[in-house]
Amino acid sequence: MRLTHPSGTTLHLGYCTNVHPAEDLDGIIAQLDAYAVPIRDRLGTDVLGLGLWLAAPVAAALAADPAPRGRLRRELDARGLEVVTLNGFPYSSFQDPVVKHAVYRPDWTTPERLAYTLDLARVLAGLLPGDAARGSVSTLPLAWREPWDTAMADLAARHLDRLAEGLAEIESATGRTVRVGFEPEPGCVVETTEQAVAHLSRVDTDRLGVCLDLAHLACAWEQPAGALKALRAAGLPVVKVQLSAALETATPPALREYAEPRFLHQTRTAAGQAADDLGEALERDLPAPWRVHYHVPLHATPAPPLATTVPVLREALKELAGGPEPLCDHYDVETYTWGVLPAALRPRTPGQLAEGIAGELDFARTELRDLGVTA
Template sequence: MSISTLPLAYCANVHPGRSVDEVVAGLRTYSSVISREVGGDLSVGLWLARPVATELLDDETAAASLRPVIDDAGLSCYTLNAFPFGDFHAERVKHDVYQPDWTTPERLQFTKDCARLLADLMPEGVEGSVSTVPLGYSENEPSPDFMATCRQQIIETAQFLDELHDETGRVVRLAIEPEPFCVLETTPQAVAFFGELFDSAGDAEAVVRQHIGLCYDVCHQAVEFEDITESIRAVAEAGIRLNKVQLSCAIRLEDPSNKQARDELAAFAEPKYLHQTFGAKSGRVVCRTDDLTSQLCHEPSPDFAEADEWRIHFHVPVDAQELGCLSTTRAQLNEALLAIDGLEYAPHLEIETYTWPVMNRAEAPAAEQSIISGIAREVIAVREQLSRQRAD
């Protein structure tokens, strides 16, 4: 059985965490309550921004106090989200979330620091994962120097993780997360990159294969109109490990000629996060833009107007199949869970609906209790799906 028997995780980047105090407050205010609402046996995928990681590494008291807070909340932690480096709860995040990229020493050191912190936070006998940016944001074709530097730094990360294992006995793996409009966005691009990475690793190839893999975000690949089952099969056949699977759903506009549905979609055009939008005909992408706008919804360009369907990178609740006149990629999420079950190992599973605070649909931002109850419903829905699969 390859579906993980570890506690299901949810990603805590949905909560503010710009200091250790804020991380602790999030664990006590949200995570512990969510755990109680779902009957316990829940894990939290922490987001430790650069200032938080620095504070934990520099202050032994703060570092020593975090693990007891997780334990007291009835939680565990075996995965970190090291994709956002800076303030993921700033008034405007957009393209800043991809900085610094994998050519920089800052990204390399941040990733190492997060891995070291996770090694201290993980329960005994459990392997860990740290997800990261898909090399960087891509407005143009990346240069050979850019790609070579990324490969070099990721190989160095693998060697560090191998040394960390020798030092601590803990296995921590890096999970690179493809995303629309990034250097790595599609499964074929990821497979090609890993082939080059393995080839360039030389004597370190075995170490790289052991410690470096993918974070497969189902929302991202569904937005690209990928066949999820075939996508996961391609990754497995290429010998790339899925170290982490982020369970998430995108928005679907099934009939772009439906004005009421487009009007409802316009309410999701918000100023904080990027919401890459794709249009397809007969399942093939024919148009794309790096952000959803109200103008696109109210006055679609000819290529979007003529598309059969739109998909939008806006993480919506994983238990939702419909959102008013809109729908979601819940079917693709179910496909992913079935495909994972065919692997020879168990990837980490993490629900990542970071958009609860901005999921207003023309209403006020979600209140504390609605975020708690919403995430609890997601956890219960995924648990029920996994239970059905295990029973089968």
């Protein structure tokens, strides 16, 4: 969806397709009919934005051959769908039965991660609407925190320099600007705003910046105003915002039904204790309150004593879009955990999942409208 900030800037709002498992072009196109078109219809919007997730093999194939890339563009256009952002965090197999730490590999010490991200940028340059100011690609925050040493940091820095050079080459060849945002996440080399400033201080900020995931921000117990002030002071742009909410509770045993085998659910306490997964946190009986990296539907409030970090999301949106100029123009709803929600909350059919995602997007649209943004 396209919304207009009071300044006149177009804000792009969509949802991330990493919630769907397809990893080839035919499967991706089938998703458009199964989910994206029904979501667009439910929202009553002429154009729906998608934050496409393309696994590495299909990204490489699309980047190498204009024919399938053109086919994808035509299929999107025919359905009233547009793409200004891609999710380049998971490399492949993101909806496998067990993902956990595998989502952080390959990391930014490897040529594979560089090649994948540049493939995504090439694809996105061909998918961008003609009137879009720029495109964005989100990526992992360098690596999982262990192992990490000076040699690895130096290698990653060289790959980031090559990334910026590659993005400049793509812009020169296509006339389209694509920026990459590194997404701070609990447990990673870059977990907090402070770490983002420390590790990304040397990057080319015309092309590289931060992807701000609002569930991750909340799990780090950061205040949105302070976090954004620190990024601005460091000259790091917010390339993309992922609209997400984490679980929060002062009664940790109530979280047991959310402990599941597919994704890592890093847990942080208000006092600063950390566990790399929810099951570990429950075993250690960490002091409450907790925030858990478990993306939950934005519009659905869980039963007490559970709550979500939607208040942090609202505070962040006020800072990002409530001022005289927006701090970011790409907003992506990213609830990839619909398939692992507790059984009573889990959608059972494509129609139910489409209805849930449409509810999230309507919630996000309403929150932005409350800040003076218009359709």
